[in-house]
Amino acid sequence: MLLILASFLALSANVCYHINSGFFKTFFNITNFPNFPSIFPIKEQTFKLDESQIKFLDLCQKYGFKDASELVIMAIQRLEIALETEQLKESAMLYAEVYAEDTELQELAELGLEEWLKL
Incomplete structure (x- = not known):
């Protein structure tokens, strides 16, 4: 136990x-x-790679990875984070556009900020 x-x-x-x-x-x-x-x-997953990608994987230890699998896992994790970050940026830009065009929302935000500062 x-x-x-x-x-x-x-x-x-x-x-x-x-x-x-x-x-x-x-x-x-x-x-x-x-x-x-x-x-x-x-x-396990099988992928088709071209010669340059295979050569890159063969150099995995040069980049500090113990094997090609570790390199691929790290690459996928970094890609996932990059894609999520890009989606968050796009979402933030859409919210910024809505906020810029909505004066009522801006007034509400200012009122909320004033109330928060009083606390």
């Missing part, structure tokens, strides 16, 4: 909560536990 609890605490220490659009996403970094039995099976 103690071993299971210690393993869970160690795994929990590597859980990162990322809040995006009101949803919680949980990312487990299992790679920090090479001897820890994975409770989440790793799925």
Whole structure:
């Protein structure tokens, strides 16, 4: 029981909560536990790559990755963050346009700010 609890605490220490659009996403970094039995099976996927992409993957250790799999995982994580960031920027721009055109909303925001400053 103690071993299971210690393993869970160690795994929990590597859980990162990322809040995006009101949803919680949980990312487990299992790679920090090479001897820890994975409770989440790793799925394999096959991709078709061109020669230049294969050469890049072959150089993974040059860039500090232990293997091509680790490089691909990092690339996917970074792409996901970049896409989410782009969506948030687009959403913010739309909200800014609505705010710029809506004088009633601007007045409401100013009133709220004045009330907040009184606190």
